[in-house]
Amino acid sequence: MNKKKKTGYAKYGYIFTLPFTLTFLIFSLYPTLYTAVIGFTDLKGIGKTDFNFLANPFENFQAILSSPTFQLAFKNTVVLWLCNFIPQLLLALLLAAWFTDRRFKIKGEGAFKVLFYMPNIITAATIAILFNALFGYPMGPVNDLLMRFGFISAPFNFLVKKNIARGIVIFIQTWMWYGYTMIILISGILGISPEIFEAAEVDGANSFQTFFFVTLPNIKTILLFTLVTSLIGGLNMFDIPRLFQNGGPDNATLTTGVFIYNQAFSGSYMYNRAAAASMIMFVIICAASGLLFWLLRDRDEAKLKKEIKKREREMRRAGKGA
């Protein structure tokens, strides 16, 4: 009786998850496969939808991988991500350590959190164009400030210098995201059992020791979460470089996201090349996140899980036998 009832309800599990499944199949899985297929075809030209498979199926992939522009875009993407993620994480860790340390009770902590997180909520398109205006030449606000305080005597054209343009994009990304990372790290640190900190205090650990040997190891999972989400976001960076300078000057801020967009939706509308580049990025993202998970996996926990599973299997076998 009991068992029959259970199977009676089981069908609702499928029914309730059906809308998700269908939407995923139509709007996510099909486009992914379609993108992969287009990568092997000659599909290009505005408004074209029909295609033929290429005689050399990997032609697009080879063309993309050997394209100096794609290589530059990939290099830029990695550099822009690394140079914003590292300072962002360090700043967030420092602030999180300060905000969670009971000895400093920082005045206005709540207000600081609200202000640090604010840039993250504003439309990236707005921010990109705002910074383009702020660094404007000859008379943008940054030039105005620098001249008023006497740092420079004549206006400086920031936006045509490659490394400065890169630096500004890196600054925007860091500025937009360190507040988010900080809040996540704070919640991670607050989630650590206070007893561990008390034990460290009893053992006479100073703040540096506590931070490096107690706090950091205990927020490893959250650091991994931050790292992986930031990596995926970083490898897809589009809005800021696209609207700040459209990948310029001289492709200095061209990311793979902007590259793919430009391949498919401007010039000669090479959907096939863009699709091949998308798939290459897809593989890179999967490989990179997989590698991070593997590198930072909790070895003890993995062992424990294996052990539990083994026990369960044995129990089941024993149960069946009896």
Place this chain on the structure above:
Amino acid sequence: MKKTTSGIKVAKVVIFIICCFLAVLSVMPFVIMLVNSTRSTTEIQQHAVSLIPSNYLFKNLSILLGKTFRPTVGFMNSMIISVCSTALATYFSTLTAYGLVVYDWKLKNAYFSFIMAIMMIPAQITMIGFYQMVYKIHMTNHLSMLILPAIASPSMVFFMRQYMKPALSMEIVQSARIDGAGEFFIFNRIALPIMKPAIATQAIFSFVSSWNRLFEPLILLTDQKKYTLPIMISLLRGDIYKTEYGAVYLGLAMTALPLIIVYLALSKYIIAGVALGSVKG
């Protein structure tokens, strides 16, 4: 002993100053933007930074609206997309989570692992295939193509499941069944109200991310009447606004100010939501 307390005092002052500096850095660009939106282009060219508003707001507005920038159109389209996709995403994510929590079915664990796996797939990667598919069925300028995919929001399902597991007791579901309630009735009338706090948090983030989205709308929408706000913003970088600094700042301010106000009003919940998402995620 005294030395360490004074050391802490010094540290506190240093930390406070650094925090103030970062806070100014967060606010300054927006302050410059707001003030400059009231100043004329000539004033901005003389001194681009000023804390005193001028009286060119309406002149800037008429310059801004005299060209291709249509904030009301963008606002309405963004509103339609964000409201509808947020409603769909929260409802169906809760429904999917309910299916995963309440019922015992064969593929349940496999399905959950599958949701975890696809959480990492960025939509951008599949965009070429998506565009081709939508183009083939002649739906490129339909907002629905940007709304319907929200039904499958893997990370929200994940969050809802984590929240629902401890919050929804099976006894309530069982007793409702005994009273003769159907499964959908139980979900809509009992589970949904219990999930309200989680839905509210997720709704804020879903709304903001869909409001700010640029990539997908930029590709699918070619009709000016269908442009979303981020696409409208991107027009401000075009040549026609090149010398109209005041108007550009005003356009940016019009798009940022509503978000800033809503954010400051809801900041308590938003900050708590960010923190919550990380612990659960």
